[in-house]
Amino acid sequence: MKLTMIGNGNMAVALIAGLYKKYDLEIVGRNGDKLQAIAKKYKNVTVKEIGDSFDIEGKNVILCVKPYSLDDVSKKLKGKAKNLFSILAGTTLESLKNAISSAHYVRVMPNVSAVYGSSMTTLTGDLDAKELSKEIFSAIGEVLWLDTQKELDIATAIAGSGPAYLALIADALADGGVKAGLKRDDAKAITAGLFAGFGDLIKNTEASKIKEQVMSPAGTTACGVASLEDANVRSAFIKAVESAFNRAVELGKNSFSLLETLICVIILAVLSVGMSKIISTNTDTLSNNSKLDDAYFYISNDLNTTIQTTQLTTSKGTIQVNKTIYDKDGIYLYRYKL
Numbered sequence: 001m002k003l004t005m006i007g008n009g010n011m012a013v014a015l016i017a018g019l020y021k022k023y024d025l026e027i028v029g030r031n032g033d034k035l036q037a038i039a040k041k042y043k044n045v046t047v048k049e050i051g052d053s054f055d056i057e058g059k060n061v062i063l064c065v066k067p068y069s070l071d072d073v074s075k076k077l078k079g080k081a082k083n084l085f086s087i088l089a090g091t092t093l094e095s096l097k098n099a100i101s102s103a104h105y106v107r108v109m110p111n112v113s114a115v116y117g118s119s120m121t122t123l124t125g126d127l128d129a130k131e132l133s134k135e136i137f138s139a140i141g142e143v144l145w146l147d148t149q150k151e152l153d154i155a156t157a158i159a160g161s162g163p164a165y166l167a168l169i170a171d172a173l174a175d176g177g178v179k180a181g182l183k184r185d186d187a188k189a190i191t192a193g194l195f196a197g198f199g200d201l202i203k204n205t206e207a208s209k210i211k212e213q214v215m216s217p218a219g220t221t222a223c224g225v226a227s228l229e230d231a232n233v234r235s236a237f238i239k240a241v242e243s244a245f246n247r248a249v250e251l252g253k254n255s256f257s258l259l260e261t262l263i264c265v266i267i268l269a270v271l272s273v274g275m276s277k278i279i280s281t282n283t284d285t286l287s288n289n290s291k292l293d294d295a296y297f298y299i300s301n302d303l304n305t306t307i308q309t310t311q312l313t314t315s316k317g318t319i320q321v322n323k324t325i326y327d328k329d330g331i332y333l334y335r336y337k338l
């Protein structure tokens with residue numbers, strides 16, 4: 001069976017690694033160099049530039065672009081797909097139906113472990129496409145069909161984002177080892193080995209049981225676990241899942257188009273006082289900007305930016321937000337003082 005992937009970024013590349021052995025893959029993107037690099041690595045994969053128009057008539061399409069690119073990409077897609085599988089976080093079936101024509105629609109939430117065939121992938125959508133989608137995505141790991149889009153958004157907050165949470169834990173554990181006196185490479189190797197073994201353990205044993213088994217009375221693990229509880233780690237993870245879920249719901253509302261965003265920015269910039277200045281859409285540019293005055297506008301559609309009601313945490317540090325000027329569908333426009 002042939003699968004057409006639209007987008008060739010991080011997640012698409014992870015999916016290709018699992019899917020190419022079983023399916024004929026057609027990868028469609030906008031950057032010729034990146035496409036050629038994929039073609040070089042996977043000889044039996046076809047690559048195509050999207051250009052102004054790409055025909056999806058009768059195809060099984062896996063949509064792998066960022067949620068905010070949906071408007072732009074959908075304008076270039078012509079014809080009616082047979083099945084549309086979308087991996088776009090938060091983007092609802094309704095938004096997909098409005099944007100791209102297909103007989104069936106399924107939302108799919110894989111994670112980056114797909115690159116090793118170990119994704120935990122959740123799916124929901126048209127029941128007519130349930131069995132086919134489960135079959136296709138079982139090529140990249142485990143699959144679980146969920147009944148509702150809300151459940152998929154919650155699963156996104158656990159398994160889609162989860163590799164980042166676990167990477168943070170792995171990094172912190174290795175730091176702990178180094179702090180206690182281990183060489184960095186040894187600390188990393190021990191942490192990696194721990195995670196590799198834990199996969200099998202958690203599949204076969206309840207999490208609470210594992211904890212009980214390892215915690216002996218007045219033992220080392222009991223001391224370690226007590227420290228984690230003191231630091232409210234459990235509560236931090238519950239909040240992390242809740243925040244990521246809320247963000248998925250925000251992304252699911254109809255997205256503000258790039259043109260609308262630019263118009264809004266220009267109007268607000270003109271209306272604002274002279275010292276206000278528009279900077280960019282990501283925190284890296286913010287941190288690299290050497291000419292920061294006292295008032296700026298900042299737009300964020302970046303999942304890596306932690307947004308709270310009164311402060312914005314960026315790679316430059318925490319900034320007090322004076323006022324949210326505009327907040328629509330996951331695009332935030334703030335005025336703040338450094």
Ligand SMILES: NC(=O)c1ccc[n+]([C@@H]2O[C@H](COP(=O)([O-])OP(=O)(O)OC[C@H]3O[C@@H](n4cnc5c(N)ncnc54)[C@H](OP(=O)(O)O)[C@@H]3O)[C@@H](O)[C@H]2O)c1
Nearest residue numbers: 007008009010011030031064065066067069072087088089
């Ligand atoms: N990363 C994860 O762990 C993860 C997990 C689950 C789901 N997802 C979902 O996967 C999707 C992709 O994420 P990602 O991390 O792979 O992002 P990414 O690396 O930025 O990839 C996005 C891809 O879309 C392409 N693209 C953007 N606009 C386009 C356009 N107008 N026409 C054609 N191609 C266009 C980009 O092309 P260029 O290369 O030319 O920029 C790039 O290849 C997102 O919707 C995300 O929610 C990600």
